[in-house]
Amino acid sequence: MKENDRMTTTKQQQEKAQLRKHALPVGSTVLTGKSGRKYKILEVLGAGGFGITYKAVAEVKLENGMTASMFFAIKEHFMKGCYRDTDRTRVLCPPTLKGDVEQSREDFRTEAERLMKLNGQSPHIVKVNEWFDANGTRYYAMEYLDGQTLEQYVGGRPLPEAKALSLLLPVARAVELVHKERLLHLDIKPDNIVLKTDLVSGAVFPVLIDFGLAKHFDGKGRPTSHLVAKGATEGYAPMEQYGEIDHFAPEIDVYALGATLFYLLTGKNPPKAFEMETVASLPCKLPPDVSPRVRQAVAGAMQPIKTSRTQTVAEFIAALESAEGASGKKEEKSGEKTVPFKHKKDDKAWFRKRPVVVGAACLLVCLLALWGRFLYVTVNSDEWKAKHGDVEAQIFLGEDYLSEGDTLNAIYWWTRAAEQGYDSGQEKLGDCYYKGVGVAQDYEKAVYWYTKAAEQGYPYAQKKLGDCYYKGEGVAQDYEKAVYWYTKAAEQDYSVAQFRLAECYALGLGVPQDDREAHEWWKKVKANGYAPYTLPREKNGTQASQ
Known part of the structure; x- marks a missing residue:
């Protein structure tokens, strides 16, 4: 942990x-x-x-x-x-x-x-x-329910698919009723589902409890609860639940239902939303005897991006209840016969049919062209590329989300890029922690990600890491290390780092005070068109070289 x-x-x-x-x-x-x-x-x-x-x-x-x-x-x-x-x-x-x-x-x-x-x-x-x-x-x-919770019942042992569904589907239908009342539960998990025994029949069935985090919304999707208890159980809460929930969002509970089914099938808690490598890896974590339809249902329910997730509990239930034998449906109605096509010797009849055949062929060509265009646009979109591991697309997609004010999804995609070792993603993630954008401000985590990118030679991260050492933010103040990283970035012709380095030489911070060296770096700053203000006064009170 x-x-x-x-x-x-x-x-x-x-x-x-x-x-x-x-x-x-x-x-x-x-x-x-x-x-x-x-x-x-x-x-x-x-x-x-x-x-x-x-x-x-x-x-x-x-x-x-x-x-x-x-x-x-x-x-x-x-x-x-x-x-x-x-x-x-x-x-x-x-x-x-x-x-x-x-x-x-x-x-x-x-x-x-x-x-x-x-x-x-x-x-x-x-x-x-x-x-x-x-x-x-x-x-x-x-x-009062004194039965076992699902967490106690499973006890770390995976359940067969049929048993898992028999326990999960009744709860999902109950959540569907809760949603019809414009109420989100917001804390669905194995520990909040208790097994109850019917005293008459002896049947055991699951009951959803603990509405302590529940939130109600009006017909326009606006919250009616004025004060709510915030909380999120890791592994069972999607990323957006860690922020403010300001509209009716059934997909949050859908995620928790998918995560609960994952737990029943594996006996293990699902990965945390922020640490999930890729949703495509979820089905691979399920036992090999789990059917494809259930794998797809779990993956759909636990999509990190809320717009890509199964949107309603009804859709989630339908995915689990979909007929396994769909491929075995009869293709022809009873009593119908398939008659092979034969050309008639009557040429006139054939020519009468020819426009229809040509028209159908043209229509088919147009449809194929449209489908090809659709595939081309899809596979060249940032979202498609990002989902398939393209780090640059992940960066662009994160920037798009940030421009729309969606910091959670921006952080998600930058984290995906950062964890693949992409320096730009690491630097952007460092910025989020440094500024407290979408996450709690944490200078130490900012330094961690800046260091990852800086060690790969990324000049923007090198300069920011130098700033952290210069100010003592997230690390012990160390002017020598600040100069080290400023130099790394400055040598790559990054003008802002060059200016910081000129300041250090002018003031003798982390290096011996040296007007000549300060002046050399200052000339490079001016040559690059970056000169926000003159150099500071030196320790002896004279003005640094301009």
């Missing part, structure tokens, strides 16, 4: 641990729902997002008039920054958070109501029984 990933995971674990510290007292707390049920808190199940989840027990009246003790999962709205009163039950929050807490609590209620609306529509979505207010906050009660 990389250092940044480890730090992020540690931070998330610390936040969850902090939330657990604020949990209700176990064994002595009783919550009363709108239904009149008394929910006794038995244990803390988890924490994250905007809430803490508990296991509870309550007496439920049956249809025959008798009562029975049943378990429930209770989710409590509890935002980071809130705390308990001295009674350890009432939730309090600072005045500065009051507006956010009230808005978030309202979103919490609408989340519960939307899930309640789905009750009965699918047994594969966790059932929400009711929501209610207590202790200065809000709760909702759900069915």
Whole structure:
């Protein structure tokens, strides 16, 4: 695990641990729902997002008039920054958070109501029984599922294709229903799918749980949730999920479904979106007995570029359910006979047919020409070339995405080029980390990629690496190393590096102070038409040579 990933995971674990510290007292707390049920808190199940989840027990009246003790999962709205009163039950929050807490609590209620609306529509979505207010906050009660998660069930062992599909397809259909309510789940993964056993039939079936990251959108695709818990499970989240989700995008959940199917078939977590070498390699990672249709479905669902990905859950389901015996369909209707064509001796009849034959031939030629043109344009497009490993096309495509404001896809293609050892891609990736464009600003990673490109002799990266050593950004400040890299770039007639080198000689930074050498480099700068300003004053207070 990389250092940044480890730090992020540690931070998330610390936040969850902090939330657990604020949990209700176990064994002595009783919550009363709108239904009149008394929910006794038995244990803390988890924490994250905007809430803490508990296991509870309550007496439920049956249809025959008798009562029975049943378990429930209770989710409590509890935002980071809130705390308990001295009674350890009432939730309090600072005045500065009051507006956010009230808005978030309202979103919490609408989340519960939307899930309640789905009750009965699918047994594969966790059932929400009711929501209610207590202790200065809000709760909702759900069915409690004590079965294994898919992650526990698989346990690192790949499942046969038929078994994997029997577990994944019901969940996919449930997600399709969720999407019809304009709701994205945003956290589909094996650990959020629980196996439930029907008490009557004994059948075991999967149930999708944990809507803590879910986000709702209106009819125009705009988010209605004002405050949302951000998060992305590596391997199950596409690149765009690491940014702001500002429109209804079912393809995000499609990616997670494809990744979950990958896990079921291999017993291993899929590669992280940013580290996937190429989507074409995914089918190769699947066991050899997996059918071509399923390989294609997984690859289509996990396309890194969102516009190339399977766009809806319905399309993903159709890809998995496509008939295997399509090639065996009858080509002729029952009772029809194929009659071989014979020329008649009647020349007049043949000449009457001749225009039709010639017209059909011309049409065929035109269609072939159009198809050839289409293939020519396709194979010469940057996107086609980039997908097939052309590093220059990957750079151009990344620049196109950047010009459209799509930094995630720009970084993706530059990463592809950089990992193939292309110096321009390495330099551009260094720029992203240096400036914090599309990624968190990280000077050390910028230096890493600048060094990769600089060592290949790329002058622009050499100059930027020299800047890092000059300023002490991402590395210890070292004027000598700065001069070393400035010299490398300057010798390739890069005027900006020549100017930096002239400055170093004028000021005696990393090299002995030398007016003559400074002047020589300054002349080259002026000859190249780059002279933003005069050289700085020397240490002894005299003006450097102009």
